[in-house]
Amino acid sequence: MEGSPSGxxxxxxxxxxxxxKPTLTAYTIETVESSPFAQNAYLLWRQxxxxxxxxxxxxxxxxxRRWLENQRxxxxxxxxxxxxxxxxxxxxxxxxxxxxxxxxxxxxxxxLLNDPEANMSGPFGQPLVxxxxxxxxxxxxxxxxxxxxxxxxEIPGHSPGSVVxxxxxxxxxxxxxxxxxxxxxxxxxxxxxxxxxxxxxxxAKLFTxxxxxxxxxxxxxxxxxxxxxxxxxxxxxxxxxxxxx
Ligand SMILES: [Zn+2]
Numbered sequence: 001m002e003g004s005p006s007g008x009x010x011x012x013x014x015x016x017x018x019x020x021k022p023t024l025t026a027y028t029i030e031t032v033e034s035s036p037f038a039q040n041a042y043l044l045w046r047q048x049x050x051x052x053x054x055x056x057x058x059x060x061x062x063x064x065r066r067w068l069e070n071q072r073x074x075x076x077x078x079x080x081x082x083x084x085x086x087x088x089x090x091x092x093x094x095x096x097x098x099x100x101x102x103x104x105x106x107x108x109x110x111x112l113l114n115d116p117e118a119n120m121s122g123p124f125g126q127p128l129v130x131x132x133x134x135x136x137x138x139x140x141x142x143x144x145x146x147x148x149x150x151x152x153x154e155i156p157g158h159s160p161g162s163v164v165x166x167x168x169x170x171x172x173x174x175x176x177x178x179x180x181x182x183x184x185x186x187x188x189x190x191x192x193x194x195x196x197x198x199x200x201x202x203x204a205k206l207f208t209x210x211x212x213x214x215x216x217x218x219x220x221x222x223x224x225x226x227x228x229x230x231x232x233x234x235x236x237x238x239x240x241x242x243x244x245x
Contacts, residue, residue, distance in 0.1 A: 032058070034060035036059075051074035053076055078102045084112070091113075103133045106161040108156065109159060110161075151168065153184065157199070159187075173213040177218070179211060183217055183227070184231070186210060
């Protein structure tokens with residue numbers, strides 16, 4: 001399956017802790033939900049690669065490390081969709097354990113890493129800062145990491161420079177989406193965010209993807225672009241803010 005043209009490879013996903021599927025798979029995505037914000041960290045591994053990627057390591061770095069150790073995998077990179085505390089809390093530990101793994105975050109989001117007021121850890125009473133980023137990414141950029149070729153799409157509104165990471169090498173496409181679009185909801189915009197920016201970003205940069213595209217959000221279960229286009233009560237057709245073709 002590797003090297004197949006974009007979009008035509010048939011991938012079997014082993015995800016959501018389901019190890020019972022056949023082993024003939026192109027990639028594995030593993031969710032680690034952590035307390036107290038029910039935040040989803042994701043481990044993404046391409047079959048045949050020696051290292052995986054971690055997206056938004058949260059408060060439960062123990063489970064992230066245990067999974068990597070059980071799979072006998074290294075860590076190719078740490079990627080942050082945005083800089084809110086629950087999504088960056090594990091950056092320091094993961095960097096300490098895997099010092100060669102570079103830390104990626106959106107160019108317009110990086111200042112949250114070392115600003116406890118901006119990253120919301122101060123207001124929640126437990127100020128935290130993350131190590132500095134090693135790489136700042138921009139809207140439209142493609143990055144090759146851990147055997148994946150990911151496209152960066154910046155969608156601000158929940159936070160100043162949130163990005164999502166799109167993988168369009170498999171069918172269906174999938175997106176590591178952070179706190180932009182949830183199953184039946186969207187990221188909150190009452191903490192200095194901007195609803196209209198968030199909505200227009202979702203319409204332009206997520207709702208233009210195939211309906212089958214799977215979104216792995218920062219909180220709650222996965223969803224698809226098609227389901228949210230139809231029924232999302234904030235930005236979908238059900239909200240009156242979006243018209244289905
Ligand atoms: Zn957030």
